[in-house]
Amino acid sequence: MPKVIGYTPPYLSRPSPGSKIFSDPDPQSPADTSKQSSYIGSKSASQAAYQGPRRLIASRGTETFTVVGNRIRWADLAAVRDEWEENTQSGTSRFGLSRSATTEGGTEGSVYRILISPSGFFLAICTEHTVHIAVLPDSSRLKEQDRSPLKVKTYQLGPTVHVIPESPLASVLWHPLANATTSTDCLVTVTAEAAVRLWEFDKSSNWSLDRPKLAIDLPKLADGVSCDQDFEPSAFGKTRGFSVDAFDMEVSAAVFGGRAGAHESAWASMTLWIAMRNGDIYALCPLLPSKWKPTSTTIPSLTTAAVSRMALINDDETDIDDRRAADQQYEWVQEIDEEEPEIHRSTDSLGQFEVRFRPQNPSAIPRLQGPFTIFPEDDDTEIEISDMYVFAARLDEDDLFDGEDDEDIHDPVGTPVPFTTICVATPDNQIFIAIDLDGVTGQWLPKKRKNAFSIPTSDAEHLTLIETLTLPDQSSKSPPNWPLFTPDVAYNYALFLNTTDRIHYFDLTDWVFQLGAELTGTEAVDPGLQARLETRCQDQITLLEKLLDNVEPSEILSAPAIIDDDSLGFMLLSPTNLGCHGIIFQPNYYKVPTLTPSFTDLSASSPSRMNSQLVKMPESTIDTVPTREPYSPARVFYENQHLPLDSLRKKLPLHLKKSVTERPMKLSPAMLEVMTVTHRVVGVQSTYLENAAAELFRRCERLRNELSSQVEQMTLLAQQLKRLSATEGEDEDGEAHQIRSPEQRFHDAKEKQKKLVARYEALRRRVGRAGSAKRELSSKEVAWIEEIGTLGKNVGVSSEENQQQQRGDEGTNLDRRFDTVKNLTHSLISESQQIAKHQSSPKALPARLEASTSSISNSSITPSMSASQITIRSGTTASPSGSTLSAGFSVSSRLQKERIADVMGLVEREGAVIEAAMKRLERLRTEY
Template identity: 25%
Template sequence: MINVTSDTIPWLAKGTPGYSFFADPPKQPPVPKYILSATQSEETTPQRRIANRGTEVFVAAGCEIRCVDLRFLKAQYEEELEGTGKTTQSSTKPERRYQVLNIPELDFTIHQLDISPDGQYLAIVGEKRVAVCLLPSPGFVRSSYEKLRAVCRQIGTTYHNESSDKTVRVVWHPFGVQGSSLVILTSDAYVRVYDITMDQETTCEVPDQVFDLNALAGRERQRTSFIPDPESFEPASCCFASGDLCWRPFSLYILMRGGDIYALCPIVPSRWVPSENYLHSLQRELSTQVDALEDFIDVTRSGKLALRQQAKWLEEVLNQEAARRSSSINRRDQEFYFTRPESVNPTPKLQGPFLLQPAPIDTSAEEVYACDIIHTTSDPVATISVVWSNANIDVFLEFEPIQARWVGKKLRQKSPEEDKNLPIIATFETIKLKTPLPENHARKHWPVFMENPLIGEVVFIAHYAGVEAVDMSEWLRGLKLVADPEEGEDFIAKQLQRTQGSVVKKVVDSGKTLPNLTHSIVGCLVLQDSYVGYILIASSETSVYAADFDIPFEFRNTVDPEDVLILANPPKSSLATYIPSISMPLYDPPITLREPPGLYHFIAANVHRNPQLMKGPLHYNAESLEILRQAREQVKREYEKFTSVAEIMYTHAKQQKAEYERQLLKVHEIITRQEGIVARNVKNRLQNLEKDQKELKAKFDAAFRGLIKNGHGGSGEIVVVKTEREREWEAELQKIVEKTGFVEKGKEKEIEEEVKKGLEKRTEQVKVIWDEMKPIVGKNVDENETGVASGSVDRCDGVPEELRKKKVAELREMLRKEFVPRFHQLP
């Protein structure tokens, strides 16, 4: 379970730069809302105003987007804390320590932020409008610039403008090339896919694919005006499936406000790059399904058609990969991506609505609407969670992933066969949060999910009264133990009924007083970093909240393979070769010992075949001798068989005796070590160990702060990489500074004193030289006046007169400069 070690973080407390980063009002006032007409409703849209790229956090405030590195904030706070010896919280306004993205094109209030999987693009979502900006390179958010220029493009201005329908969700495709495939879901039941290239305006204006959910579901759309039915077919949210199993990376789950769940699979961008080994895994999965067709007689015609289309689709993709490998002009530094196959219709089939078995428990008689959906993958099942406007949560189990299906050449009404084969998910539980509901919460309250980067079985829900953590790890772990393919469905169902449900814990309580929608969480962030820690940050319209979590024990020893130090000569351990027998399987005696003797069956068979010979007196004839010979052979075979079994049992008994003796030695060794440990002062040892641990942690934090301050990341590598030209330019600037005498601020007086001393010394030296040269100069002047020819050689030193005059002029110029010193200062 999530363990909250602290509900406050000092470097994010009120009065610190971290708090002002999240809570400062925007410099530009938010865009005023249009006056609502009588027919319009005061519905809200989901709020996700915080996004992160590692420890770099981006926050939306009005039309403004701020960015900061949390490592830098924490390092600065601890540095000031060590320097002053007291906290930096005060009533005065803290110093501004964050940057603002300079995007003049943004003229709408931002409701949602979403960063692409590769961290290159930022989707900026308003109530109806959408934009995408190119984020600065990692590390530039620590620069000294107050504003960072970012290239931004408006997305689909024809479809997403102030007169269009609301934008309910924007997600990035997990396989988009450089994270450039954006999926937009609007309240009029349209899904639009944009394959964005920033230097091509057409890709930002015209969607690559458009899916009309009404048409795919066989519903008729009104031509004059479309008013969505809030209880049936108005989209609320969507999400891509998690994990790489089968078709999940291409599966988009769509939640309707009435609670129905649909799926579009596959959604394939025009350019896409799969994860490593995904195609081969998909090929194996598809081959298994094709082989299983022979064992199932009741396979429908649509199921066979779907498998043929999947095989054709995958074959075209594998041909693209083979062509890339065999191409002689291909280079490793060239970017390669797959294109969308054309062998099948690119429009996916709308699968659903999902059958919920059993139906979820209706815990409220009031008007409620579904708000958000999240898909998490765990072993052995996946979970689909839905949160409602009253903050209730439904948890479903998905035992089999959605399969790829495509529509025909013409859209048509669903057949009765398709209605019977709707996808099924199992209802596991309905969680009712014990929080008082504000008035008119149905349409004005929109809770959202937040993923957990460390523990996939734990999800967070941000709503009007704070943030809740839902831990599903316990019952998922129990389900993994009973999920034996040989067991029947009844056995698994009984075990599920016995297991405890999810554990819910309140992490942030923003509505401690009366419930009010002004306390609703508008942005939530969960991240885990070696320096920042495992933390949660949430903000409302009026305040900022933070919580520090304890990392579970099973996640503390997770080490990146790149950080593992391989020793050339690892130390030898006396326990390395010891394998306890308790970890080995129990010895199972051969089945031969439990079988009846073969001679018994031999006699019984002969008695049944020749009863007179076997029951009468023994007579030595050919028939009796043959029976005795066969009996001898049978006894010989059994003797050899039992002899080999006895040898095996004797070997195991001998090993068991050796193992027993070794265990006695180990027990004696453990007792000896235990007596030695008990004899020592364990309490003092633990105290010393704790003291050493704190000292090591303090040294590590100090070293890490130094790396962050000098522009280094947590792994020790420079975040902002400088090119050779930039380094040469900096070296040239340094030379100019040294030659021109530029000094840094605060060191003017020290440099001025040093210059004065140097000038005085040099002035005395020049005076001595001048006194020595004055007679010679005067003599040369007299000779020139008496008519000595120019260029004649002086009798004293043989120096030409022209050269002498030139050097004297240079000396006088030097003296003039020495007596008029000038000092420069950097701006």
């Protein structure tokens, strides 16, 4: 969620000259009925009756186009800011970096919407019934010395189609996949009577401006049974019969399902979603111009989806309609694959892009899919939709490009999202968020056949309603409320929502990617998936924040424009009939490497791919002071004070005018009436002035109180700092000394650390010497040793307890080996004696001698006696037995001598090892 760091910039606030960009600096005096202002706040009958979207500002980089009256004000905000800073420093008030633009032929009625094409070459100027395409001038025209209004060349779309008696316009959209150039582009218009027209205009061809390339009447298409039928809307002037669809299919909003992004689903950018007043939602897919520009993933995604769907079809079990839809998609995609694309070079870079032709089979007009409803069947809730926005599903590029050798053909886009998210707003300030798990793909009506008749299905398809948000009620205002969505430039799943007097922001990013990661898990579905999904749906789905609500009752907010520029920052501008409201966000918010958010998994054993690929920018640990929108003087201070009296004077009859201005004033009923009306007008004007002055007085008093409270807070903070400094500045004896710098304090801390380490080492050696006397330690000494160990850990010194323990284990091991050698020696001597006594039984002697010899040779532990002693005893023991063995068992003396020599050599080696071990053991005991 963006962090608000400021409000309307000073160079766009009164009394700065930049505020004139969004207001009329020269009000008419006297008022002229032939030149009525078309402010959105005027109380004319046409303005009061209008109910629809208001988008009175558009941006192109740092340039803004704002509707002021019947003119369009054009300015470069970066240049306006620079000139304001220069004028502030020099003390001048020169201002001339904005220009007014007027259309050549003029517009019929008030302008309610302006939309800049994605290419930045054209501007769509929309009234309630008409659409004009203006060719935008070059930015260098703003630097000209001539400040006169600039005449802009405009072209009207369909002079005989969009006319006053016909249905008003419900939505105007630029096609995201259009092959836009400096002279051509594609625009889609949708009227309230559900007539969709696709315009591929060329400013050099008047015919392309008179008739659309595609014209579709949605009520006819809903009842259509074949793609060979005529679905064009009725011509102008023809009477229409009664139809139930005239009430059920009254369009309120339309939007494309994608923004031509490479990470989006291939069908998203060619799907037109249409919302009806009664809450029903329809979809047209695919709706393409005759020449369209696919993204890098569009063709591979379409081919993969069509082939996969054909492979899953089973002739015995698949429904006939599903089989026909799969065949149509395969035929449509096959025509795209067999086509040789046109390669064009981009104008803004050295890259190239493809341009393809729209397939003609099965048809250029798709089937109308829907209606989609966001409420379950058992819910009878009825809503009125004011606007709709659709978040496209995200591709799984790992599966799409699986097996490709070239790793540079695509960039990772993060966690895939296999569902479409739909947001719906109502005039009652309610927001409904639903998801479409099945998705919308291309569908067409069947070809016309003989003796074949099919009834189109009209069953509603239910979307999955996720959450319902209710915004605060709007203030009591006469104009109707019409909430509008504006997408965020930082996150793909975030929106700004403006009502009549408020601007809200809500973000679905974290929840959408968490749910997408759960639904696209590659591992097997575990029993905990349902519980995790229920937990995610029960938690908070969207982050809602109110950004702006400090609007005067006479102001009506327009849909904002989002400006994202390195020089200006990240800001939002929303014009009104009295000026402009702005919000400045934290710059680091939109400088994010990718658009996938980081989140925490609910379960460590989750089978889904919950690995996030985004590292958000770390927020500053120092929080800025909360800001609020600065005070803007009331409009009554800047209005022409003579305008009400001049208007009243103009309405007076001729004889009363002469009696008031030329003749001496006489008391009469007519003059009393004039004075009474004048008193009412002056009274209303003085009331406005009194209220504005009172508001200014209240704000001044509040400013004084806030300043005094802040001074008190700063005083208390200064006192606390002095106390802390004084406490830190006292030495051990309590005497104060000079306050040390942070570098000095850090150096002192390091010195103190070194002293603690040296003290710990000294105590450790002392404890080691005390333990070498082999006496039991007292309880105080044991506690002292534990305290020293704890101190060592706190200080950060690595203890040598492991080394001491290792040495102690080694000494214990040597003692154990020494005891074992002694036992073996005694057993060997006893066995030798027994052999000498029992010479009468020679059969057991070789076995015993062999066992004794093998025990000595296989053991790594030797007797504790010296090698000479062992040799003498072994010799005396073996000497008498040698003759006996050779005589009784025919064992050669040579073999006996060799065996005894081997045993003696082994004993000597082991004896040397034992002597070295004994010396080492004595040395270790001496050290300890």
